[in-house]
Amino acid sequence: MFLKVNRSEFLKNLRIVEKAIGENKIRPILSCVYVRTEGNKLLFCGTNLELTIKTKMEGEVFEEGRIVFQPQLIDEYIKEISDEFVTLKTDGDILVIETEDSSSEFAIMDVEEYPTISETNIDESEKCLSIKENELLNIFGKVKFSAAASADNLSINCIRIDMSDKVARFISTDTYRLTYLMKEVESDSKLSVSVPLNTVDAITKLLKNDSEEIINISKRDNKIYFTLGEVEIISRIIELAFPNYEGILSGSLYNKTMITTNDDILKILKRVLIFVKNNVESKNGAVFKFLNNRMIINGVNDIAKINEDSEINFSGEDLKISLNVKFLLEFLQNLEKDDIITLEFKESNSSVRLTSKNNEDYIYVVMPLALKDI
Structure with missing residues (x-):
């Protein structure tokens, strides 16, 4: 193989296929990147056999060929080069990369050991x-x-x-x-x-x-x-x-509702999480009480505790339930701060459903934790 390529384009394509690979001590060849020439193009490929990423770039090909190499050092080296173009050529089991004022050598692997890379040729009827x-x-x-x-x-x-x-x-x-x-x-x-x-x-x-x-x-x-x-x-x-998600979404008949702005509840839950994230008995868990249009949240760890008490819009009978605060935050942080959030409840041992006014087709269902007094 002997070719000349744009340095930054080569690095960009190398990093694309690197996302499919990782360290593999059992089959070191799967820790490598495969490159072959196709006319005036280079095909890059990375695979761990479960996931494969392929990409192509233009190049000036003087001699066709294919190589397999560990990408980490080459990535680091090419990143530090200032030349617009570099040449790559093989010499036996060595890859030589040359710039205007430097030359480097890298060991390459046996290309015959690399998994077969075939053309995909997706048919229009297969597109979903x-x-x-x-x-x-x-x-x-x-x-x-x-x-x-x-x-x-x-x-x-x-x-x-x-x-x-x-x-x-x-x-x-x-x-x-x-x-x-x-x-x-x-x-x-x-x-x-x-x-x-x-x-x-x-x-x-x-x-x-x-x-x-x-x-x-x-x-x-x-x-x-x-x-x-x-x-x-x-x-x-x-x-x-896959689990029967349709049954989960339609299975509970909720009879209690809390409506709040996302920004308001985010601020409260972020404060509570500081205290409960290191709770040994119930990691990230806090007790929520809904009564008289108020939400009271109690959270503890080994050295501190927090009590949050806020006025809310709540309909239905009073409720006491334990929930994973981190789980709630992970959903709410995907929504706009000014969004109107609805939380629906049934009993202390039943699931809770969260929805947003801005996107009613985005639904989150979370199971409660074992209820313990705090």
Whole structure:
């Protein structure tokens, strides 16, 4: 291989595919980046076998070839170069990177050991949804926080996407809470997939808040494809059954309601969290009492306690319930400060549902904690 590339473009594409890889001591080849020439283009690929990211860039190719290398040192080195262009060429098992006034050498791996990289060639009939980059970033940010963080429970270590009748539903749960977001779309396609959380995390790191570029989402067999320009993200689908979220959303008949502005309750809960985040017996837990149109929150730790007492708009019989303050904040922080928030309750051992006036299609259900006197 012998080629000349724009330094900053090479670095940008290298960092894109790096998001699919990590340290792998069992199979070190999976800690590497694969690069091959395709005419006057370079194809970059990173994979951990569950998630694959591919991208392309223009280059001046003098001699075709393919290489596999550890990206960390090359990333650091190229970042510090000031030249606009650099040349890359292989010499046996060495990659040589040259600038106008320097030359560096890096060991490369056996390219034959790298997993086979094939062309995808998605058919138009396989495309399920087209959505703006900033919209998908916003949706994933509002939903992913309540997915199970550990792959120990793979069926909920994901975001569920269900789409039919021009409506896309995005759901996550860790069994202690559930987040549901519904969005109208133009597509008539049907889609029911569970996208692994690590795939969602990799996608969100690539997306930009201010970009309206279109991402195409497609499905083939047991894989889902996210295509953004020259970038293609390919992920396995979790094929285990996802919980019956529709039953959870419609299962409780709430008979008590609290209405408040988001800014007001955010300020209170942030103060309470300072005290309860280190509570040994009930981490992040506080006791909420609703009586006589007042909300009284008691929180403690080993060395301090807090009592918050505020006037509220509450309808229904008096209630005492223990809730995870951190869980409540993680939902409320995704809403505008001037939003009107509704909290619906039933009993002290029943779920609580939170909704916002500005987006009634964004719903959060959280389970209570064991009630203890404080």
